[in-house]
Amino acid sequence: METAPKKPAPVASPSAHAAAPRPLAGLTAHVAGTILTPTAPTPPPNTTQTGSNWTINQGVAVDSNRRRFGLELVNIALAAATHTQDAVACARELLGGKQLNITAKASAVDPVTVVDIFAQQRITEILRHQRPHDTVIGEETTSDEELPPADSEITWIVDPIDGTVNFIYGIPAYGISICAVDNTGYLLAGVIANCATGEVAYAWHGGGAHLVRRPQLGTALSTQHHPTTTANTPPANATVTDMVDWLNTTLSTPHHFGMVDQQATSTNATTLHPAHPATLAQALLATGFSYQSTNRKQQATLLTQILPNVRDIRRRGSAAIDLLSVAHGQTDCYLEHCLNVWDWAAGILIAAEAGAIVSLAPLDQRAEDNALIAVCAPSIADEFTHLLNTIPQHLTQ
Structure with missing residues (x-):
């Protein structure tokens, strides 16, 4: 395939990002496979909400x-x-x-x-x-x-x-x-x-x-x-x-x-497949950090809740490559807040098609929306989901 010469497209400026429209507004991503779904539960009267309600569900059928x-x-x-x-x-x-x-x-x-x-x-x-x-x-x-x-x-x-x-x-x-x-x-x-x-x-x-x-x-x-x-x-x-x-x-x-x-x-x-750690305690977690200092504080707090329950963490500095590492069996699970859709879309599809369990998000997601992307190997899905449900909701949604 040859590409015809074209005049270079306009160079983007930092100011363009804040004003960019959201052409995928209103759409949530769909993949075939098994999905981690967060749902905010209704707390009993006169109680403080402390946990989330992550569940494991089946994604769409292959068409x-x-x-x-x-x-x-x-x-x-x-x-x-x-x-x-x-x-x-x-x-x-x-x-x-x-x-x-x-x-x-x-x-x-x-x-x-x-x-x-x-x-x-x-x-x-x-x-x-x-x-x-x-x-x-x-x-x-x-x-x-x-x-x-x-x-x-x-x-x-x-x-x-x-x-x-x-x-x-x-x-x-x-x-x-x-x-x-x-x-x-x-x-x-x-x-x-x-x-x-x-x-x-x-x-x-x-x-x-x-x-x-x-x-x-x-x-x-x-x-x-x-x-x-x-x-x-x-x-x-x-x-x-x-x-x-x-x-x-x-x-x-x-x-x-x-x-x-x-x-x-x-x-x-x-062909890619996730690893099969026997327990969450033997799992290697990939993660990353936002460029905004306030978000980093929340991410660090989340890690203090996660780290005692896993083998160790790895931080490569690229969400796409971190997601690929779970699909490839080089790490066992992944969590990160404050991602843009271009950070996770391809990686989520690759991880899901490899057989990992993935969370999904709105396709018009931007970093400021503060959503959590989560992926794990099937062998630790129940433990991983239980751990997410024991963490304060504001840290996992």
Whole structure:
């Protein structure tokens, strides 16, 4: 698949995020599998509510038409993710930790780089080349880009680099997250591509969850195709727009990258399954923290309730990669507040299709909504649910 050259999309500014519309308003995500559902119980008279009422329920049934459509969509998402995965790896080699034009978004510790913006544009270009009438929303899109077309059947939820802080510091846990959702809320296809390791995980409705390991092409590409010459040196004192234009020019040729080397039905993929810890006390918990200090206090308080009941915690700095770790059996459960929908949509679908038990949330969820995303291996589901129900409600909902 080749993408036609297009004029770069407008560069997002931090102010665009606060005003962005919610094209998925009113929809709750649906997946096939087993679901953790929080319900606020009615406390008896003259009592204080201390717990939640999380229950385990069955998700939607697999629909054969959605399964076929999901397979079509996951192949488009794989093309966008693997191409951009290579481009981001190449950009990291070219720029290192310099000339990233780092700016802040929601808080001083919530950064965005020129590579985030470049990656969002590249993903959007590929998706719209294949499906021009679909909506694309994401972490680095502007308000105008998020407005859904009147005939939009599919909305693509994109995080161009989940784990931007890791990307800046060179910590190998940052990746692309792409999810396709239909206009009734079904998560149909999802891809997470770790740009630092070459791993690509993907799932589609009723199709299971799978993982491939691709060659790490960043160093080879930046050396072979983009040697450090005057022409290929980033412009000095460049603005964000200048740097994005430079990246689009320098990394402009699609055949440099592995856009079609991976299909969802490939035989080189590994099927993903969660681990089988015998007890919650033997479970490894993945979690993360908000960029807002007040939210971090609540998250830390929640962890004081959880930590005595599990083996240990891991914090990778990317919600998408944390969710993938449960699907892959590298951790056993996951909890995190204050996520945006692009942080969890693809990861929840992959975890559910792998066989993990997942919670769902409104698809117009934003970090300020303070909802809790929870995932666990089936073998500890009863204990995990019981633990959530013993924790004060304001910490788990």
